[in-house]
Every structure is written in structure tokens, then in C-alpha cells.
Amino acid sequence: MIPSTLEYTKARSIDEALAAVAAGARPLAGGMSLLPMMRLRLASPGAVVDLGGVPELVGVCEDGDELAVGAMTTHRAIANDPLIARHCHVVAQAAAGVGSMTIRNRGTIGGSLAHADPHGDLPAAILAAGGAVIVRGPGGERRVDVGDLITSYLTTTIADDELITQVRLPKDAAQSAYAKFHRRAIDWSIIGVGVSIGADGVRAAATGVGERPMRLTGFESVLDGGGSLEAAIARAAEGLSPTADLDGSTEYKQHLVGVLAARAYAEASSR
């Protein structure tokens, strides 16, 4: 639990931060995932650039039919934000269930997406909502759908010299909910499922089901086709093969996907 020696700088602007990452520094957001990785020496960046001093990266505002959320906005701020609660409940609910209060006070939405933990709650919730990220790098800005962002365990399509600056959340995800299953009162999800019922159908996505958050396409297609909830639950884990571990077997986790999808769907429908 002793990190190796590193250089630390604190950026004052996005440009300063971009310059630092271009020079090889690793972005440091809330540090709630990066610091444990460094202490375990799973990560040993020679330099980090702290994004905590860049005001443009924090806050939530309306922008057309989307909400623009600064990458450095904390889980706590997201859980308590009235715009997100109104327009994109699934994300607010997921953020409220992350770790403990201390974690939520430091951990950020941008950090969660960039870190891409296979048990992270925010990526699945944002995938269910149909969100995207704005990535900025030496070549300018690009927009990436969250479904195209995470490719594998702790791996994204963001290059080393790029930063997530914003998360875009649709405003039509009001009828949505996140159901999380975990062991202790405060814990990572074993499985978490977000469901959003929008104008163009049901979107559902799960965490804990493999190397990245996955859409529950079977579940979605049954409901979109007018099928029953029971029939949808039966197909919720279709195509998913969550890894068996100390929390339970693959079969158990597949079963949980159905249970949680049903719970999230029921809650979303009642909103």
C-alpha cells in the first residue's frame, strides 16, 4: 500500500491539464480509484495532474435537450442536483448509491467513466440513460456515446493525451431508475441495473456482468415488442456471462440481472 515516487501538479485550466497529459501525466480526479491502484502498485504513473483546480470542469447546466455535466462533478453533487433528479433520475439514483458519503464527496462522474470499473454504477446508469461524453485532446473535441466508450476491463477509447471534459445526459430519461445489489450496507455492486423508459422505447443496462457495462437487449426487445415483464425478465441476462467469484456463480448473477431489471423497471414505470 505504498505508492512509488511521482510528480504532482495541479492544473488551473483545461489547457494546462491537456498540456500536462500530453507530457505524460495521468489525470487525477477524485482519486478514489487511482489512489488505491497506486497504493497497490497496479498503477505507477510517474506524474499526475490534479484536475481539482479547473472550475469549468464542475457543475450541471441545461443545454438544449441535454444536460451538460462537468467531468469533475462529484457523485454527491450529482445525487443532489435538481436538474438531474428531474430529467435523468437513473443517474442521480446510481450516484447516490456509490460507496459511502466520503467516497461520494470526492469521486467524480468523469473519473468513474474514465476508470471503467466493471462493477462501476455510473457507466451502467449513463448507458441506460443514453448519455455521451465530450472528449478533448490535441486534435480538438469529439463526442463519444457511452456505449462506445468502454471497451474492456478498465479500458476506454480515450487516448492518453485526451481528457473527458463533459458528460451529456438526455433530458428525456425522467422515467428511469437504478437498482443495485450488494452485500454490505455500503458496497460495490455485485450487479446493478439501470432502466429508462423513453419516447423511443426501453433502455436497460447492467454492471457487474462482464468486462464492461452491457445493454440488456433481450429485456428491451421483449418490452418494446409489447411482451410481458415476466417474458422480459426471462431474457434479461441473454448473452451475458458474468464471471463466477466469491459473490456467487454465473447462474446466480444472471438471475440477479433479471431480479434487478424487474425492480428498476417497476420503479421507473411508477415515476
Next chain:
Amino acid sequence: MAVDYTTQTTGGIGDAVLRKEDRKFVTGEGRYVDDLKLPAMLHAVFVRSPFGHARITAIDTSAALALPGVHAVLTHATLPVETGVLSASNPGGDVRHPEQAILAKEFARYAGEPVAMVIADDRYIARDGADLVHVDYDPLPVVVDAEKALEPGAPLVHAEYDSNLVKTLEHVTDGFDDAMAKAARVIKLRVDNQRVTPMPMETRGCIGDWSDSTGEVTLYTSTQVAHFVRTFVSIVCGTSEAKVRVVTPDVGGGFGAKLNTYREEFAVCAASHAVGRPIKWIEDRTENAVATIHGRAQVQYYEAGVDDNGRIVALKFDAVQNNGAYNMLLTPSISHLTLFMVPGLYDIQDISIRIRQTFTNTTPTDAYRGAGRPEATHGIERLMDAIADDLGIDAAEVRRRNFIQPEQFPYSSATGLIYDSGEYEANLDKALELSDYAGFPARRAESEQNGKHRGIGLSTYVEVCGLAPSAVTAALGIGAPGWEHSTVRLHPTGKATVITGTSPHGQGHATSWSQITQTELGIPFDDVEVIHGDTAFQPYGLGTYGSRSLAVGGIALYRSLGKVREKARELAAHLLECSIDDLEWTGTAWQVKGSPDRAKTIQELAYAGWTSASLPEGIEPVLEATTFHDPPNFTFPNGTHVCEVEIDPETGRIEILNYTAVDDCGNVINPLIVDGQVHGGIIQGLGQALFEETVYGEDGQMLTPTLVEYLVPSAADVPPMTLSRTVTPSPSNPLGVKGIGEAGTIGASAAIVNAAVDALSGLGIRHLEMPMQPGRVWKAMQEATS
């Protein structure tokens, strides 16, 4: 017992006084090993084996030594020690004790075994240096499972022996075979008491400071047993015990993990000798998972012969105890404690016990809160429910029919103990009433309507505490006594210093010892200072473990206080010019009987004893007394725990709805501290029942090395608890106290598992192993219903 936790009334025995030590802890002013900084101090990090079993063929330290800031890299070949780690435990006299070198010598036998030690200017450089030590390992076959370790052909953990057997403990009563043959039925049960990690909030840590000029060694260490450590440091490092001082700063929890003498403690002393500067080592959290002892790890096979009324007429217990790769200070004695407590609080006179201890390629196991006794209690309490279930008798009723009755005390158990006192049925009745056991069926029906399975579980326990009469420890093959020391010193101003051989690390001895002093000697609570854990101040202290501190150390204090009071009496008689028989003790003064105006307060007498202007014939100056108290018997706390749970049939998640504990720890010095010990103990038992398990893969790699995988309960996981007491004072000591440090842990796990099994009994489920994680419960439900 409704205790007002917010106000302090007075400070005598029985008062719920707020703990005097808490202010510094809650304001962050406690001083732990890591807070200490010695001049010129260097820092150590250990290189540990990544393999469960391997031959070390070469160690190349050159790259590490080349790193700026690294002062030395020590290995088995260069660390100046005389022996390896010593064990004090040899029950039966023929326990296999393989050498446990301070740094691995040729073989590493568990993942995490220390192989080399890097010493540098700071911890960060030392850690970087550790990555640069190149060790060549030849991996060898591994065995981690205790039962598999006993199979023929299993990989040998220690090649010098022909098997992995450490020791077989056996105890069979003469009438056992006949009694078992006559049993109306035999009920069998296998229970796996899983391996867990003690996980104190403060990990281990130590600083060795060897002075070349004087030859004196000072070791600052986070321990429960400073004097044991001193004795062993002198032997391992080859120096005079009189030159070794061990200092225990504040200790952030131990739970038995610090009732030991560890390689790192010897290594920092020897390395300080080699390098000539003080050396600090602080264990990190993932290191703690592999480098500090584990607990439990016992697989049990029960066979109960019962008559048609559910009375146990014969009991067979066959267990395998996983000792890990080496024996630590008390490892072979831990399952010996299980042996003694196999019958629990039931009148079972025909018994057959076999416990086979094995070596495996895992971190050594040793004492963890309850140490061998939770294993016994958990097993027999699961068994009682299995019997109740088999015969269709209520769980409380089957216990009643088997209890030792009040008139049977002192009771000779089939395993050779003499239980001191207890009223088990009265205790059970109180717990059943408080938990509204009678109203449970209605609550179950209500839960069923909400689609939930509801269950209630009982655990009735007795434990053996107050370790230990020295003649008994000797007979059990423990090379250390069980007495305790105290000194009471009155200062000229009438204030008192109490020096105790106990070693509190969360138990609040400063408070309880002050309360005893106020009641027995009339020195106000706030005028008493308690010193502990520094071998420079004490003749010898045995430390804190086995719920012994009050029942042994508290009695040593009580006796010193009595000696001081009697000396004060002689002085008072001399000053008041009367005979000692004319004096009566008022609680704070000696006075001439019936004449309050002719009295000397204890403070006046402390001053008179110091000035020594006029002393009676044959009396030495100063009011001070020392006692070495060897207890005549153990004590036997007991109690009943009742737990009620609800299980979600969709997910298998268990929710504890309420928890009731009625404990009998004899007389109570401070109800607040007793409740705190019970709360904490129950939470640790809950942790084992629901969350905690230290898991090894077949290859010897630990799968739970961080707190992401090893789940300890937090405050948010704690259910509402109702605590109460019954009091049957222990007849074996003058305060009538028994001990409460381990009771909660001993009672809790079975109550919770019994509740969960009860909840699922409708599905035909008869047993659940711990930890009862939802995935395991769900699987059991699936199997039962398919």
C-alpha cells in the same frame, strides 16, 4: 440494562463511568507506533514470497542496494539472529515445531512469508527497493486445504516430516462406546468454521532501537503481550533479557492478532543491531492480510447420540484444524481450547474427541477473539438445532433438557474443567422474554405475507475465561504462566499510580482499574493513573487476551489495594494511638469505631507514610504494594443470544431484524464498557456469519488480500441490539467477576446462522455454512426447491 451513556455520575465499581482514555482517542491524540519518530530512524519494507510454496535458489540484492537512500538489504544469511520464531505451546509434549526462520531460509511455505528486508531513508524508498530485490524461486506443490493436507500423497509443507500432521489431540471418556451404542438415534453434522482475519483497525508495526554503546535494545511494538515479546527478543537476538525494554504505545485493537511474537519484531531489533540506527516497520493493510495470523479454520464432524427426549447421551467430535505453515506463539493450544469446550453448557458426560492439526501452505492461524471457543460454540449450537429439528422439539426446549442445572455447580465437565457457576435456564428465559420468542410465529406469518422468509435463532454458550491458573497452563503444555501482576503506589499528595501487567488495547482498563481503586481504597477516580505495557515499569505482566484482564489482573489489583489499605490501617492506628481492631474503614478513611472526629483519610495516611516522621515498629515508609496473583480456577461467563432475520427469496440476502443478548459475566465493574465489549463482539461474530472469509486458491494465492474482497461489517451493517444481563458472581475470585471480552463473538455466529436456517427450514434446508453470502443462500434455496 438501560445505561445513560452521556453522563458520568461517580467513579466506583458498578458505575457507568465514561472512559477516561477516550478523550485522546476521539480527538486524534492517541500515540501509536507510527506516531513515534526516533532520531536517525530508518524504515524497513519486507520482500515477501509471491508463492505458496517454493525453494529459494538465489537472492540478488545488488539493484536494490544501488538505489539512492537504501542502506541495507538483509536476508536469512545476513540478519544477525540466533534462532527462529519460538512457540510457547506444546500440548502433550510431542507437537511438531518446525523451524520458522526470521527471514525465509531456503524455503518459503506460504504466500507472504518474509524473504528479505530492505532498509532505507523512508518507507517509499524502501518499498521501491523491495521491488528491485531479485529472488529466484522454484515453485513447489502446494496444499491449502487442511483435510486434503492429511490425505496420503499430499504435498509436504515441511519435507523433514513424513506427513502434514502437527499433532492429534484426543480425549475419550470410558463410557463413550456403551453410551453411543444405547442412543435412540444419532444425528450427524459437518460444520466448516471458515478462516477469518482479525483485522484490527491499527495494523501491526514496530521500531527496533539497538544501542551499540550500552547493548540495550528498545522495541516499540503494537502488542498485547509486551513481556512475552521481551523474553523472546532476548532469546532470538541473543542478548540479556535485562537489556531489552519493550514499550507498547497506544494500540488500535488486537483481537488476538497481537497476542504473538512476530518475525518482524525480531527483525527490526536485529537489523537495528546490524545497521546501527533505529528501524521502523509499519505493516500495510494488504500486508496485514498475509503477514498477521488468521483465526478459526476448523472443519468439524459431529455425531450426537440422543435419547427419544432429545437428551444427548454421547457426543463424538472429530475435527481438523488448519494451523497454517508454522506454529506461532499459541497455535497448537487454540484447538485445544476447542477441545475443552466441545460439550458447551450441556450435561454431556460421555464424549469422544479427536482434533487433528495440520500444516498447510497458508498464513499461520492462532488466537482470534474467542480463540478455539467460538468454534466449539458455533458447532454445538448448530448441532442443538439439528437435534431439535430431527426430533421436532422446539430449539429452546432441547437446550433446557440438556442444560447443566444450577445445583450441579461446581460442575466437572467431561473434558476436565470445573465450571464455577451459572443459571443457564434463567438466563435463557430472560432472553426469550426480551426477544418475544413466544410472539415469533405471528411475526413469521406477517413476513410471509410480504413474501419474505423469517427465522429466529438461539445460541446459548459458556466460555472458559480468566486464563489461567499457572499449574493448568503448565499441564496443558504452555511454557508460560497465567498469573498477573499489579503495583499500587500512593504519592505524597494522595494520588495513586496503578501499574498493571494487563495490556489494554481498547478494553478501557484505565477506567475500570480506577473504579476498583476508588471503591477499594477511597482514592477518587480522577486521582488514579494507570500505567501498562512498558517492561521498564513492571516486574512482568502476562498481558491481555482470553478475557483474563479483569478476572486475573483486576484481582491482582484488588489484592494490592487491600494490602495498601491494611498498611494504612497500621499507620492510622499508630497515629491515632489505638489498636488496629479499634478502627473501621469508611470507604475513604480509617476511623476509630463510632468516632468520626478521630479519623485519618487515605490521603493523610499516604502523606504520613511518605514523610515517615513517625512509623509504627516494623513498617517501611511509603504506601505501596505489589501482588502476583495466580487464579485458583478459570471463570465461566455464559449467556443466550437470540437473532431474528428475514431472507429475500429472490436474492438470498439476509437482513438481521433484531438481536438480543443476555450475558452473565458475573459482577459488572462498568456497565458501559461491558455493553461496548458485547456490541463489538457481536459485530465480529456477525462479520463471520455474513461477510468474512479469508480464501486461498488451490495454488496458494490469497483471493481476499484487500478490503474489497475481505468484507468487514461497518456501523451501517449493525442491527438494533437489545442487551441485558443475569448475574451469578464467580465464586473463584473476590470481585465475583468472569470476563466479557470474547462473549459477544462466541455467542453471535451460531445465533445468526440458526436464524437463517430456521427461516429456510420450510424449504427443507438444514444447514448453511458461513459466511452466508446471498449467492450461497440463493444456491441452497435453488437446490432445496429443485
